[in-house]
Amino acid sequence: MDFNGSDTLPGPRTEDQLPHTAEAAVKIVIVGGFGVGKTTMVGSVSEIRPLTTEETMTQAGIGVDDNFGSDSKTATTVAMDFGRISITEQLVLYLFGTPGQERFWFLWNGLFEGALGAVVLIDTRRLEVSFDVIGRLEERGVPFVVAVNSFPDAPRYPLAELRTALDLGEEIPIVECDVRRRASSRDVLMTLMTFLHSLATAGALR
Amino acid sequence: MSPPQRRRRRPAEQPPPPPAPPRASPRQGGKPERLFVVAGKDDGERAELDLVTLIVSSAEPPPAAAPEQTALLRLCTTPLSVAELSAYLNLPFSAMTVLLTDMLTAELVTARAPIVRRSVADRSLLEAVMHGLQRL
Numbered sequence: 072m073d074f075n076g077s078d079t080l081p082g083p084r085t086e087d088q089l090p091h092t093a094e095a096a097v098k099i100v101i102v103g104g105f106g107v108g109k110t111t112m113v114g115s116v117s118e119i120r121p122l123t124t125e126e127t128m129t130q131a132g133i134g135v136d137d138n139f140g141s142d143s144k145t146a147t148t149v150a151m152d153f154g155r156i157s158i159t160e161q162l163v164l165y166l167f168g169t170p171g172q173e174r175f176w177f178l179w180n181g182l183f184e185g186a187l188g189a190v191v192l193i194d195t196r197r198l199e200v201s202f203d204v205i206g207r208l209e210e211r212g213v214p215f216v217v218a219v220n221s222f223p224d225a226p227r228y229p230l231a232e233l234r235t236a237l238d239l240g241e242e243i244p245i246v247e248c249d250v251r252r253r254a255s256s257r258d259v260l261m262t263l264m265t266f267l268h269s270l271a272t273a274g275a276l277r
Numbered sequence: 278m279s280p281p282q283r284r285r286r287r288p289a290e291q292p293p294p295p296p297a298p299p300r301a302s303p304r305q306g307g308k309p310e311r312l313f314v315v316a317g318k319d320d321g322e323r324a325e326l327d328l329v330t331l332i333v334s335s336a337e338p339p340p341a342a343a344p345e346q347t348a349l350l351r352l353c354t355t356p357l358s359v360a361e362l363s364a365y366l367n368l369p370f371s372a373m374t375v376l377l378t379d380m381l382t383a384e385l386v387t388a389r390a391p392i393v394r395r396s397v398a399d400r401s402l403l404e405a406v407m408h409g410l411q412r413l
Contacts, residue, residue, distance in 0.1 A: 081365045081367075082351070082352045082365050083352075083355075083357070083361070083365070088355040089331075089355055089356045089357070090355070090356075091333075091355060091356065093331060093355075093356045093389075094331070094389050095331070095389060095390070095391060095392050096329035096330075096331055096358055096389075096391045096392070097329070097391065097392050097402070097406065098327075098328065098329045098391070116413060122360070122361060122364035122365075123364055124328065124360045124363040124364050124370055125363065125367075125369050125370070126369050126370045126371060127369045127371065148369070153328075153360055153364075155358075155361075156409065156410070156413065157409070158405055158406055158408075158409030158410075159405060159409060162402075162405055162406070162409070163329075163331070163358075164406055164409065165328070165329045165358060165360065167328070167360075178370075179328060179370065181327060181393070182328065184393070184394070185327060185391065185393035185394060186393075186394060187394055187403070187406070188394075195280065198280050198281055199281045199283075201283075202281075202283040205283065206283070206285075206286040207286075209285065209286040209287065209288065210286050210287070210288055210289045211288070211289070212288045226278065226280075228280055232279075232280065233280065235282075236279070236280035236281065236282050236283065237283050238282070238283045238284055238285040239285075240285075253413065254413075257410055257413045260410055261407065261410050261411070264403055264406055264407045264410065265407070267403050268400060268403045268404070268407070271399075271400045271403060272400065
């Protein structure tokens with residue numbers, strides 16, 4: 072791309088610029104299968120139009136390759152959509168929507184480990200695609216809540232039945248939502264924050 | 278109809294080690310042209326940069342600045358995360374960290390470290406985020 076074309080250089084609109092006082096950021100990860108509504112959720116609460124960051128990986132999926140950047144034939148690009156919410160003049164929250172497959176997790180070093188927590192977005196038509204994601208969050212000790220995106224034609228299960236099917240402990244919140252709605256997506260994030268706060272209060276956060 | 282059934286997992290004794298970042302191509306010698314070569318270090322060392330590390334310009338673009346550096350300095354007159362820079366400059370995250378490592382070394386930009394989850398969560402931080410979300 073032409074980096075010299077200042078007139079065409081993409082960048083934040085003036086109203087999307089962070090104040091100079093912004094000194095730190097935190098992140099929350101929204102993880103789920105393809106088409107479950109991750110990007111819709113990011114977009115419904117983000118103060119900026121969702122952006123996309125990319126990473127390149129080899130087809131082996133390891134992401135460690137001495138030919139990185141010079142041998143594009145073996146490299147594929149993986150995209151991750153994200154949005155932003157200004158919390159205070161000093162603090163910014165970023166939301167990343169990321170695919171559930173393990174090979175994507177290695178691309179962004181510390182994406183989950185450094186996050187405050189995660190939202191596992193599930194679609195009851197394809198419940199089993201979330202099994203592996205939930206298992207990996209458990210293994211890594213990443214605190215998470217489960218949000219059921221209510222698609223009109225999806226089977227409706229009582230939340231207690233979903234909790235049993237997902238083998239979630241009683242302490243892990245599971246909520247229904249409509250990610251197209253800002254208030255509903257906001258409530259999911261608030262559920263996660265309340266859960267994290269209870270963990271912190273209990274001193275249970277690893 | 279019953280839903281499919283999952284089985285719970287337990288935290289691993291040791292979390293899996295973070296993978297090493299992809300290495301840049303070694304410097305070819307002479308005046309390099311391509312980004313990976315421009316910014317590549319022989320030792321492959323990178324600054325500790327997170328997707329949400331905030332980057333701010335701290336200098337005017339030097340006359341000899343590469344076009345990517347000039348573009349980045351113009352973007353970062355107000356703070357921007359590495360992820361946003363990656364999006365606006367259309368560069369992969371790992372290429373961003375290479376570019377930024379050089380610019381941090383040259384003191385063209387400063388980095389404001391993110392707050393990452395630690396063993397003990399900061400309740401006042403969580404409460405600040407909750408108050409912020411309530412205003413949405």
